[in-house]
Amino acid sequence: MRLLLSSQIARTLLSLSSRAMSSSSYKSLLREKAFVNGQWVNAANRESFPVYNPANGELVCKVPDMGAADATAAIAHAQVAFEAWRGKTPSQRAALLHSWERLIQDRCEDLAALMTLENGKPLAESRGEVAYGASFIRWFAEEGIRVTGQTLQGPTPDKRIFTLKQPQGVCGMITPWNFPAAMITRKAGAALAAGCTVVIKPAEDTPLTALALCQLAADALLPPGALNVVTCSRSRAAEVGRVLTTDPAVKHVSFTGSTDTGKLLLAQASSTVKRVTMELGGNAPFIVFDSADVDKAVAGLIQAKFRNTGQTCVCPNRIFLQRRVSQKFLAKLCERVAEMKVGDGFEVCWLLGCWGIASSAHGLMRKQFSTSNQGEFDKGSEGELHKRSEGGIAQAAGTQLGPLINAAAESKLERLLADAKQRGGRVLAGGQSVKVGSGAGHFFQPTVVSGLGRDSACFREEIFGPLVAAFEFDSEADVVELANDCRVGLAGYFYSADVGQCWRVAEQLNVGMVGVNESMVSSCIAPFGGWNESGLGSESGVGYGIEEYLNLKTVVLNLA
Ligand SMILES: NC(=O)c1ccc[n+]([C@@H]2O[C@H](COP(=O)([O-])OP(=O)(O)OC[C@H]3O[C@@H](n4cnc5c(N)ncnc54)[C@H](O)[C@@H]3O)[C@@H](O)[C@H]2O)c1
Numbered sequence: 199m200r201l202l203l204s205s206q207i208a209r210t211l212l213s214l215s216s217r218a219m220s221s222s223s224y225k226s227l228l229r230e231k232a233f234v235n236g237q238w239v240n241a242a243n244r245e246s247f248p249v250y251n252p253a254n255g256e257l258v259c260k261v262p263d264m265g266a267a268d269a270t271a272a273i274a275h276a277q278v279a280f281e282a283w284r285g286k287t288p289s290q291r292a293a294l295l296h297s298w299e300r301l302i303q304d305r306c307e308d309l310a311a312l313m314t315l316e317n318g319k320p321l322a323e324s325r326g327e328v329a330y331g332a333s334f335i336r337w338f339a340e341e342g343i344r345v346t347g348q349t350l351q352g353p354t355p356d357k358r359i360f361t362l363k364q365p366q367g368v369c370g371m372i373t374p375w376n377f378p379a380a381m382i383t384r385k386a387g388a389a390l391a392a393g394c395t396v397v398i399k400p401a402e403d404t405p406l407t408a409l410a411l412c413q414l415a416a417d418a419l420l421p422p423g424a425l426n427v428v429t430c431s432r433s434r435a436a437e438v439g440r441v442l443t444t445d446p447a448v449k450h451v452s453f454t455g456s457t458d459t460g461k462l463l464l465a466q467a468s469s470t471v472k473r474v475t476m477e478l479g480g481n482a483p484f485i486v487f488d489s490a491d492v493d494k495a496v497a498g499l500i501q502a503k504f505r506n507t508g509q510t511c512v513c514p515n516r517i518f519l520q521r522r523v524s525q526k527f528l529a530k531l532c533e534r535v536a537e538m539k540v541g542d543g544f545e546v547c548w549l550l551g552c553w554g555i556a557s558s559a560h561g562l563m564r565k566q567f568s569t570s571n572q573g574e575f576d577k578g579s580e581g582e583l584h585k586r587s588e589g590g591i592a593q594a595a596g597t598q599l600g601p602l603i604n605a606a607a608e609s610k611l612e613r614l615l616a617d618a619k620q621r622g623g624r625v626l627a628g629g630q631s632v633k634v635g636s637g638a639g640h641f642f643q644p645t646v647v648s649g650l651g652r653d654s655a656c657f658r659e660e661i662f663g664p665l666v667a668a669f670e671f672d673s674e675a676d677v678v679e680l681a682n683d684c685r686v687g688l689a690g691y692f693y694s695a696d697v698g699q700c701w702r703v704a705e706q707l708n709v710g711m712v713g714v715n716e717s718m719v720s721s722c723i724a725p726f727g728g729w730n731e732s733g734l735g736s737e738s739g740v741g742y743g744i745e746e747y748l749n750l751k752t753v754v755l756n757l758a
């Protein structure tokens with residue numbers, strides 16, 4: 199009887215989940231034009247470029263291939279909009295941002311489907327990203343109404359000093375493909391809440407999520423010109439990027455992407471001394487000490503490393519294992535890796551169907567709570583979101599690793615692997631590309647290699663794919679030196695049961711974010727930023743994220 203009941207439940211869930219999959223309601227958010235001054239527009243040159251589904255190489259649609267003239271026009275509109283937007287009270291801006299965030303949450307399923315379509319990440323992760331992305335808008339709406347200055351005593355009895363924080367103006371933003379929603383909302387949410395207006399150039403691989411966010415911003419009644427998206431192909435990125443980094447009307451450039459591109463944009467932005475926020479590449483150490491709980495460390499690595507098929511700037515890159523624990527860790531890791539399913543991000547099972555239903559229920563509940571008990575409900579959902587995006591990797595029985603973003607990403611993995619083999623590295627798991635469906639996508643097995651030294655490409659370069667490179671070490675001092683032997687410093691992780699060691703190592707790693715017995719360091723609450731060649735400035739966090747978009751002004755008042 200119990201068996202019959204559970205198979206009926208499974209069948210119902212399966213049918214509900216496949217019905218959800220076959221739904222094409224995301225098309226109502228699919229936009230094939232750029233968004234400037236509240237209008238859907240073509241490129242001045244009338245050209246367009248294709249957006250492909252990385253899972254099967256199929257054409258999704260075409261969007262405008264804009265150039266310098268379009269970027270200049272968008273900046274001019276954003277400048278006009280700035281004069282009105284800065285004049286609104288912080289609470290008025292917050293109310294509009296809250297509406298935008300609510301619409302994003304309400305359309306979570308459609309946004310997630312669009313994201314999986316253009317980026318390839320498993321649907322579970324796309325849902326997690328929509329919620330993560332929305333959290334930044336809510337966070338910054340609240341940050342915006344709490345901006346404060348200082349009142350200081352003067353250097354002489356007749357003087358008083360005040361500080362004011364004022365919006366900078368038009369902000370140019372260049373964003374990557376790996377988090378097509380959250381890297382936009384983390385920047386634009388902060389800038390808009392501060393009273394700035396924005397012109398965004400999204401990555402050429404993933405412009406559709408950016409455009410869908412614009413539609414929802416328009417639905418939320420954000421004023422025309424406050425949020426603009428200029429789309430362009432890779433071959434025009436430098437042209438549009440040059441305008442965003444050199445036009446005197448742009449006061450701030452915010453970029454997330456590779457360190458090489460970041461350096462170029464920094465140099466360009468220096469010509470007009472713009473404020474800059476740079477979130478660049480990482481090479482995160484993931485250290486497992488002998489005292490660590492190995493099962494927790496393996497689970498942590500799986501979550502942090504394979505999120506977005508390993509294409510995340512805070513992904514563990516170099517895995518350092520203390521000699522006594524090394525074999526045990528690798529054996530368990532290889533066991534887990536062998537179970538991971540590579541496939542189309544839309545492939546789900548009834549477990550995820552279950553989650554889809556839960557998330558629809560979440561949408562309904564959210565609507566009900568929105569007037570009565572919003573604050574409390576939001577707090578609860580924040581934790582849920584994190585569990586959900588982690589669950590997408592570690593627990594789901596559907597696709598856990600989607601395709602790589604493009605052919606160049608696959609070639610890079612093959613190069614890193616060839617270098618590892620040539621240097622005597624051993625491939626303990628994976629190591630092959632995978633044919634999925636028509637074979638037009640670029641899929642790769644989760645791969646574990648060991649036996650490498652610090653001369654290997656896996657040690658020196660940001661891997662940005664599902665390849666784990668493990669290295670052994672003997673002492674705490676040795677591993678801190680190894681971990682710090684790189685020019686970037688975004689995130690770092692370690693697992694240890696020794697409290698003293700936890701303090702020491704957290705303090706000694708030259709990175710902007712450290713996970714101690716924890717593999718997820720990103721949230722709207724925590725400052726996000728890197729040291730050294732990983733970037734400049736801080737996104738999110740209490741005060742830090744919004745301050746990036748505010749100018750400090752000192753006012754000296756003479757009382758005499
Ligand atoms: N830190 C991150 O989150 C992140 C994100 C994406 C890529 N990466 C790293 O970069 C590597 C390559 O990926 P990628 O090619 O997408 O990164 P990229 O830095 O070249 O691209 C990121 C963004 O910058 C734009 N861009 C590129 N060249 C530009 C230019 N000259 N002027 C203005 N904009 C420009 C792109 O169009 C995209 O919007 C990856 O393998 C990875 O190591 C890091």
Ligand SMILES: N[C@@H](CC=O)C(=O)O
Nearest residue numbers: 376377510511512720
């Ligand atoms: N999206 C990542 C950062 C870049 O890849 C995060 O917020 O953790």
